[in-house]
Amino acid sequence: AAGDRRILNVSFSSVLREHDGVIVSLRDVTEDRALEREHNKTQEFLQRVIDSSVDAIVSADMRGNVLLFNPAAERTYGWQADEVVGRRNVRELYPDGVAVEIMKKIRSESFGGPGVLQGFETELLAKDGTRVPVMLSAALIVHRGHPIGSVGVFKDLRDLLRIEERLQSAQRELADREQKAFIAELAGATAHELNQPLTTVMGYAQMLQKELEPGTRLDRACSAIVRESERMAEIVRKIGQLTKYESKAYVGDTKIIDIERSIDSEPPVDGR
The missing domain is CATH 1.10.287 (Helix Hairpins)
Structure with a gap:
């Protein structure tokens, strides 16, 4: 519309040196920038939701490398996020054998459907070695039909x-x-x-x-x-x-x- 401001990506090329000329390329990136801003806003909102959750949220890739560890997880486990993210395997956050058992249940059809585990009572392993009773809901993260990671939401049952x-x-x-x-x-x-x-x-x-x-x-x-x-x-x-x-x-x-x-x-x- 007339009067609207547009964002342009400008590039110059001196391919016509013999004629002392310059090619100027203009590309309208207004919509791209708008989508990028919306994407950033969505990312920031989701991060605030994760950070504000009263329940612990932990995510890992398919090799078990921890990728996300929210503030509630810090309170539940006693670990700081920078001590866990990219440094520890998710198996270290459970008593021996529990992580493997949970993954089997996530893949099973008996606990909420394949790729989903709902309302499962188990225990976490805190930093000081104590076992923390929790209610776990977990799921596989799927991209283009292939699992690329997992996410778990843990409700601390100690007060209850x-x-x-x-x-x-x-x-x-x-x-x-x-x-x-x-x-x-x-x-x-x-x-x-x-x-x-x-x-x-x-x-x-x-x-x-x-x-x-x-x-x-x-x-x-x-x-x-x-x-x-x-x-x-x-x-x-x-x-x-x-x-x-x-x-x-x-x-x-x-x-x-x-x-x-x-x-x-x-x-x-x-x-x-």
């Missing part, structure tokens, strides 16, 4: 696993507290219900013993009733103090509650 462990610990603690509360309530109710008939049995046995001639067969029987009733009263008292559940072997595969081990020195739940 710590949260899960704390959650499981809290759930175990809650279940333990609920079990203790249930046992304490059951034991308290059981002791209360047993105490009443037991007190009656002991009272009548002691009353009857006073009426019997000492040393007689009935007197000895009453003494046994009183003695065993007192023993039963002690067992009932211990049942009332149960705060947890501990078992012991009984007959064959049968287990019964171990009263002595099930009594805590802590105060009963809810002040009982």
Whole structure:
């Protein structure tokens, strides 16, 4: 259009020296320069996306030479990019044999399709030798139908696993507290219900013993009733103090509650 500025590539050639002339060649490169600017903008944008990713991104050629190592990868591995890019093989970033296993899975059709690996839990090998649990998604980079490299995106699972462990610990603690509360309530109710008939049995046995001639067969029987009733009263008292559940072997595969081990020195739940 009229008034538009164009970018020209100008070249000179003095092929007509005998005529004292110069050939000037002009080539309109306006569109080429525009495409180049757009390409550079796209490259810069993609680089910012890679650098801003919270997940580690590592890319390598088909020989395993690391070509890309973003800031999140630096945080995950403990390596700086200039220590890895062009200096290390991708196999060094995994425990022994893991890189080969991952490449086999990428080429397999069982993990997202040939050339793709999705949501695979594995481990990385950090600079200090520690193993880092990660969730990996990876793919082959293909150019004109031929693989020229691979790229992997790694989600560091350490924080997630710590949260899960704390959650499981809290759930175990809650279940333990609920079990203790249930046992304490059951034991308290059981002791209360047993105490009443037991007190009656002991009272009548002691009353009857006073009426019997000492040393007689009935007197000895009453003494046994009183003695065993007192023993039963002690067992009932211990049942009332149960705060947890501990078992012991009984007959064959049968287990019964171990009263002595099930009594805590802590105060009963809810002040009982």
